[in-house]
Amino acid sequence: MLRGAKNDSLDICPPINAEPSIAMTSSPDDKRLLTGNRLLLKQITRRTMCPSIGIIGGTGIYDPEVFDIVDTISMSTPYGATSDAISIGRLGEVEVAFLPRHGTGHVLPPHMVNYRANIWAMKQVGVERIVSPCAVGSLQEGFEPGDIVIVDQFMDFTKTRDYTFFDGPKTVHIGCADPFCPEMNAIFDQTANRLGVSHHLGGTYVCIEGPRFSTRAESRMYRGFADVIGMTLVPECQLAREMEMCYTSLAMVTDYDVWAEHAVDTATILRTMSENVHKVRDILTDALPRIPDIHGCDCDRILREAGA
Ligand SMILES: [Zn+2]
Numbered sequence: 001m002l003r004g005a006k007n008d009s010l011d012i013c014p015p016i017n018a019e020p021s022i023a024m025t026s027s028p029d030d031k032r033l034l035t036g037n038r039l040l041l042k043q044i045t046r047r048t049m050c051p052s053i054g055i056i057g058g059t060g061i062y063d064p065e066v067f068d069i070v071d072t073i074s075m076s077t078p079y080g081a082t083s084d085a086i087s088i089g090r091l092g093e094v095e096v097a098f099l100p101r102h103g104t105g106h107v108l109p110p111h112m113v114n115y116r117a118n119i120w121a122m123k124q125v126g127v128e129r130i131v132s133p134c135a136v137g138s139l140q141e142g143f144e145p146g147d148i149v150i151v152d153q154f155m156d157f158t159k160t161r162d163y164t165f166f167d168g169p170k171t172v173h174i175g176c177a178d179p180f181c182p183e184m185n186a187i188f189d190q191t192a193n194r195l196g197v198s199h200h201l202g203g204t205y206v207c208i209e210g211p212r213f214s215t216r217a218e219s220r221m222y223r224g225f226a227d228v229i230g231m232t233l234v235p236e237c238q239l240a241r242e243m244e245m246c247y248t249s250l251a252m253v254t255d256y257d258v259w260a261e262h263a264v265d266t267a268t269i270l271r272t273m274s275e276n277v278h279k280v281r282d283i284l285t286d287a288l289p290r291i292p293d294i295h296g297c298d299c300d301r302i303l304r305e306a307g308a
Contacts, residue, residue, distance in 0.1 A: 051095040054127035079116040110231035129246035136228035137257035181246035191287040207234040219259040
């Protein structure tokens with residue numbers, strides 16, 4: 001099932017469910033069976049790593065001092081190339097799959113990221129839960145540079161992206177009233193509280209097309225209904241939902257958007273990010289071991305609820 005996988009030296013779990021049209025298991029017993037199968041496969045193959053947690057990271061998240069990378073997988077997908085090879089390894093004792101959203105060297109601007117390929121590939125390596133660190137601008141005084149926002153809503157102002165795996169003939173309308181995983185959000189909130197990291201549990205992220213920043217008029221309008229602004233959350237979040245994966249966003253505030261009468265410049269954003277990215281790494285390191293194998297959420301039954 002790993003189409004075009006170039007590295008055949010790494011044994012990985014077969015995909016649990018590569019086709020979005022296949023209903024996932026959903027009963028508690030089924031979930032235990034799923035987890036048992038994953039562990040059994042690891043025991044049988046010995047070298048097999050089966051990360052159920054995937055990190056799609058933006059600038060500054062990947063740190064070779066933190067991630068112990070065991071191997072990398074390059075794959076082609078029915079939707080084209082991923083942003084980069086997926087690194088399989090460990091963060092502490094937790095197996096993770098890591099994919100740099102913008103590619104190594106940050107060569108892909110937000111509107112050029114192949115979100116469908118990235119999410120599809122993560123599903124192929126067995127990922128069930130995605131953590132998505134990203135950088136955002138603030139639309140509200142109370143969301144200060146350096147704060148972490150555990151986003152709970154989004155608004156979509158993108159224009160040219162591929163938004164679904166269901167391009168027909170089958171039509172599927174997934175529910176998106178609460179697009180983020182409540183279980184994961186709660187775990188990251190508890191971790192941030194424990195670590196004393198200034199953060200917000202809940203916040204609305206308005207996603208714009210980019211790559212340009214907003215005009216002042218646009219920024220003032222967005223302030224009426226959103227807390228932070230960025231360019232990458234959509235369609236990544238909804239595609240993960242279509243694959244019945246948990247999705248949570250750790251958004252780091254890097255600046256006040258232009259409504260605050262400050263010019264937004266890339267140098268300031270990068271400086272704030274480099275000064276605060278350790279907070280995201282600390283949260284990940286502490287929170288990932290606390291994520292249970294058996295889901296306490298309903299993210300893995302979204303298609304069933306959509307009648308797919
Ligand atoms: Zn979930």
